[in-house]
Amino acid sequence: MWNSFKKNRFVKILASFDVTVICLLFLMVLTFWGTLYQIDYGLYAAQQKMFRTWFFTFLGFIPFPGAKLVLWVAFINLVLAGLFKHTYHWRKIGLLFIHYGLLILIVSAGFTYHFAQESSLTLAEGEAANVSDDYHEWEIALWRQTAKGDTVTRDGEAVSLRSAKPGETISFPTFSASFAVDQKYPNCKAMVGPPKTGFLANSFNINELISQDDASDPAENNPGVILEFSGKSAVNLIGKMIVYGGAPTATPIEVDGKPAFIAVRRVKHPLPITLQLIAFRKTEYPGTDKARSFESDVALGHGGVFKKANISMNKPYREAGFTFYQASFAQSGQGQTSTFAIVKNYGRMLPYICCLMVGGGLILHFVMRLFQFARRKKLGENHAA
Amino acid sequence: MLLDLQRSITVRLPAAAILLLGFAFAFPAPALPDPAPASAARPQVDLGEFARLSIQNEGRVKPLDTYARSLLLQFSSRSSYEDLSALEWLADLLFTPDQVEDRKVFRINDYQTVKALGLDLPEARRYSYRELAKGITKLQKLSHDVAQLEEKQRSPVDQELLRLNFNLGVYQSLAVCLxxxxxxxxxxxxxxxxxxxxxxxxxxxxxxxxxxxxxxxxxxxxxxxxxxxxxxxxxxxxxxxxxxxxxxxxxxxxxxxxxxxxxxxMAIIPPFTSDQETYWTPWQILSGLGSSPPPDELRHIADAAEAYRAGNSVEFSLALKSFDKTVSDRKTGKLGSKHGDLEVLYNRVQPFKTAKALYLTAFLLVLASLIGTGRLGYWAYRGALGLALLAALPHTWGIATRMTIMSRPPITNLFETFITVSWVCCMLGLATEWFQRNRLGLIIATFSATALLFISDKYAAEGDTLSMLVAVLDTNFWLSTHVVAISLGYSGCCAAGVAGHVYLIQRMLGADRATLTSTFKAVYGILAFGLVFSFIGTVLGGIWADQSWGRFWGWDPKENGALLIVLWCSVLFHARMGGRIKELGMAVGSVIGITVVMFAWFGINLLGVGLHSYGFSQGVFFWFILFIVIESLFLIISLYEFPKKQRQTI
Known part of the structure; x- marks a missing residue:
């Protein structure tokens, strides 16, 4: 069976150099095209259209393979070549390292693509948090909060904004509250003014949402919804309610006779630690506004016990599969905020392994060939003499 | 042993043509004598001490000599003014500003800019301060409006207005500073x-x-x-x-x-306390003095200025020495540039200019050795080899000196990629020569080094090439691994491309099988070197991105550029393994490889919006397109003209 599999015409083709070359050429075209595409449409659009798809069309109808498909074919090609084509001899050890390293690289790319979680956290000096914000995913959250000294505890639940469709109902069982979704805007801007009839006041005096096209970087989108109380509930409101993702504060409402808050916000991801920003520093080269460094002094809390650390450009902090990077900052009259990018990726060591394998393999193979060449040349010369 | 190339007339004729052209290029016709040189009637003062004076500019403490060069480049795209050195020009501007207002130092790339200022001036490349002075009020107003626009929306003329406004501002500042x-x-x-x-x-x-x-x-x-x-x-x-x-x-x-x-x-006065880093300009001190007496530093500067105007060389140097002594007596630390003298020496020596001239001469000698027979050819070859090795000395010294001055790995900006890649190409060529001893390596070494050093000149015109790094690049570890590896990759692909050209030319001229195969081996080996380091560099780049941004790969243009090189080299090697291409295909592929490298290297930068210096980038874009056109023509001709009979054997 093994032999018949090996001799199968289709398998032979899939394992051939031709497929390798075609995959590499397609990947080249995609890379080049994707680079040019970014000029007009931005990085995210290029990623979505060309690199994260099986297929896409151009000029309206002509299909073209996406990087996902090309990489899968390349992966199969590599595996089959590893099974049938490679000669397992010490002279070929460099080549084997290279190709198995590449295999790991493709696997790690897939792993990262499917399982890594990217989020961000913006803190003002002195502020602390144990959850981070997703870049693209939003949710409708309902919560109660109790303050005890400086610590504010929020108890609530959230519904993904994706699952909220106009005309349908979303419910929050712990509050035994449900809302009908009247309108949903994936990206919108808010107008401020006196509430329209039939609408409830909200904390930011927003009286209208105006739909907008998606931003070129979807992380800059500000979604919003218009909700209406539905069915039996203890929610004490009559009328529609505008909840806007770009509003700086949540809208207070009353549930079960007790105050609560509702907001459209980025999906919150729990962190393994509490991160507190002690101070943010930005330094410039003297006499210029060219940035020399950005760094944040932070305190990292594990169940109430804090230790100090420093996070700066090129020097992230890592813990329990999470990595915290200095990503951005803002300075204003009220003080400074620092933004951290947080990535949770258990496969983050894979590219390092692959780099070692392929890099080592390439050098090994190159040097071995070089010696081979030199020896042959010498033999040839002796022979000629 | 010399593995002789064919000495047929077909080899000699084109070589002779290039040779003649090359000499014409290497020794340009003498310029017509100027009726009144700029040096006439100006104080003849020794500027040795003046050159070493430290100034803080663009975040770096550097000798005034460097500042003068980069400033004049920034103003006029030249590093000297008529027969004056940049330093002499700066000294005149500082000490005798009202006598130099007619010097045409302001390069304007677009005549529309002059028109926009409402000035009735003839079309020229450079204008003097006196000519432009009438338009300054309007220029300031227009620049203010342009500055409100987003960078993407600014037209080339807008960019030029901003640039001119900035330059005139610096000029005025320097004119009043003393x-x-x-x-x-x-x-x-x-x-x-x-x-x-x-x-x-x-x-x-x-x-x-x-x-x-x-x-x-x-x-x-x-x-x-x-x-x-x-x-x-x-x-x-x-x-x-x-x-x-x-x-x-x-x-x-x-x-x-x-x-x-x-x-x-003119930030030339070091901070007075050791916890500060910012240098002071004379007027910043003068306007902040209150009732305290002016510091001695200003008195020494005033003495120097007075001596300069009087043409008194001894007093001028003495006053500057006193200034230096007063500053170092303060012992506030962080004084002066650490390698100021070395930097002045580096400016004087201009190692890359010397190296370029030597490489070019060596290249011409290699060509001569292809034409010459017998002893002549032998000595031309020997001479070329000697010159190439000699050229590598200032080249290496230049790179090492820059690393010493900045305490950095060799590459921190685009200019440095050119001088480093040309150096590596030279080394790869010399290594090939050592293996093959048939001039191919010498051609690779001298041609690629000359060409890349010529390109580097374009980038040197941006101003001070010893620049400080923005925060994200400020890491010697990644600069010395990722950046160096990528540059080695560029070098390999470029050198292989040059060898590919040689292969195609040899083939066109009907070289024998052995010659072609030996050239092919060089193409193959050097391209493999290129692939090895391009790949390592790309993956290291991914790891750096993972370290500083949290993702290994993001399809960012610069990443894509590096990936394109890796993919293209892999295509060539796999296509050859699969029997789809042979020697000729590899040679053609390596020639195309140069274009891929150029795209990754600086083509990517041209794609970006908001180009900083319009005249410069436009120029680069033009040359890039011209290069692609010429390469395409070369490939078409080299593949077409060959007799069909022989093509099948390869």
Missing amino acids: RFSRKVETFAVQNGRLAAILGIKDDKQPHSYLEMLTAEGSLKQNSTVAGIDRVALQIDSAEAAGIAREAQRLSKELFFWRKFSQDDA
Whole structure:
């Protein structure tokens, strides 16, 4: 069976150099095209259209393979070549390292693509948090909060904004509250003014949402919804309610006779630690506004016990599969905020392994060939003499 | 042993043509003598000490010599003005600003800019300050409007307006920065009594701002009749009123000079306390003095200025030495540039210029060795080899010196990629020569080094090439691994491309099988070197991105560029393994590889929006397209003209 599999015409083709070359050429075209595409449409659009798809069309109808498909074919090609084509001899050890390293690289790319979680956290000096914000995913959250000294505890639940469709109902069982979704805007801007009839006041005096096209970087989108109380509930409101993702504060409402808050916000991801920003520093080269460094002094809390650390450009902090990077900052009259990018990726060591394998393999193979060449040349010369 | 290339007439003719062209290029016709050189009637002062003076500019403490060069480049795209060095030009501007207003140093890339300023000037490449001065008010207004626009929306003329406005601002700043040292009529004390009170001997003679400043307290005291001690002076009220009037006038002048002498360019006075890093300009100190006396540094600068105007070389150097001593006596640390003298030497030697000339001559000699037979050819080859090795000396020294000055790995900006890649190409070529001894390696070494050093000149025109790094790049570890690896990759692909050209030319000229195969081996080996380091560099780049941004790969243009090189080399090697291409295909592929490298190297930068310096980028874009067109034509010709019969054998 093994032999018949090996001799199968289709398998032979899939394992051939031709497929390798075609995959590499397609990947080249995609890379080049994707680079040019970014000029007009931005990085995210290029990623979505060309690199994260099986297929896409151009000029309206002509299909073209996406990087996902090309990489899968390349992966199969590599595996089959590893099974049938490679000669397992010490002279070929460099080549084997290279190709198995590449295999790991493709696997790690897939792993990262499917399982890594990217989020961000913006803190003002002195502020602390144990959850981070997703870049693209939003949710409708309902919560109660109790303050005890400086610590504010929020108890609530959230519904993904994706699952909220106009005309349908979303419910929050712990509050035994449900809302009908009247309108949903994936990206919108808010107008401020006196509430329209039939609408409830909200904390930011927003009286209208105006739909907008998606931003070129979807992380800059500000979604919003218009909700209406539905069915039996203890929610004490009559009328529609505008909840806007770009509003700086949540809208207070009353549930079960007790105050609560509702907001459209980025999906919150729990962190393994509490991160507190002690101070943010930005330094410039003297006499210029060219940035020399950005760094944040932070305190990292594990169940109430804090230790100090420093996070700066090129020097992230890592813990329990999470990595915290200095990503951005803002300075204003009220003080400074620092933004951290947080990535949770258990496969983050894979590219390092692959780099070692392929890099080592390439050098090994190159040097071995070089010696081979030199020896042959010498033999040839002796022979000629 | 020399593995001789075919010495047929078909080899010699094109080689001779290139040779002639090359000599014409290497020794350009002498320029027509200028009727009145700029050096006439200017103070002849030794500027040795002046060159070493430290200035803080663009975040770095550097010798004035470097500053002068980069400034003149920034203004006029040239590193000298007529027969003056940049340093001499700067000295004239600082010490005798009103005598140099007619010097045409402002390069304007687009004549529309001149028109936009409403100036009635003929079309020219460069204009003088006096010509442009009438348009400054309008220029400031227009630049203000342009600055409100987003970078993407600015037209080339808009960019040019901003650039000109900035340059004129710096020029004006430099023209006033030593004004405090000039003796002017304004500060001649017209009242003899007041002069006596102030302790100024030469009344009615011009004085400098600095001299008058020491008397400012006394001036204030005497600027009201009530403040004048009439009893001690034994004067009547009318005389006292005269004194007060003159004192008032002088006080007012001091005030206005202080208020309107804006200078933020000439930061040459190191900080006074060790916890500070920012250097001071003379007027920043003068306007912040309050009632304290001016520091000695300013007095020394004033003395130097006075000596310069008088053409007194000895006093000039002495005053600058005193300045240096005063500064180092303060012991506030972080003083001066650490390798100031080395940097001045580096500027003087211009190692890359020397290397370029030597490489070019060596390249021409290699060509000569292809034409010459017998002893002539032998000595031409020997000479070329010697010159190539000799050229590598200043080249290596230049790179090493830059690394020493900045305490950095060799590559931190685009300019440095060119000088480093050309160096690596040279080494790869020399290594090939060592293996093959048939001139191929020498051609690779000398041609690629010459060409890349010529390109580097374009990038050097941006100003000071020893620049500070923005925060994200500020890591010696990644600069010395990722950046170096990528550059080695570029070098391999470029050198292989040159060898590919040689292969195709040899094939066109009907070279024999053995010659072609030996050239092919070089293409193959060097391309493999390129692939190895391109791949390692790309993956290291991914790891750096993972370290600083949290993702290994993001399809960012610069990442994509590097990936394209890796993919293209892999395509070639796999296509050859699969039997789809042979020697010829590899050679053609390596030639195309150069274009892929160029795209990744600086083509990517041209794609970006908001190009900083319009004239420059436009030029690069033009050359890039021209390069692609020429390469395409070369490939078409080299593949088409060959007789079909022989093509099948390869």
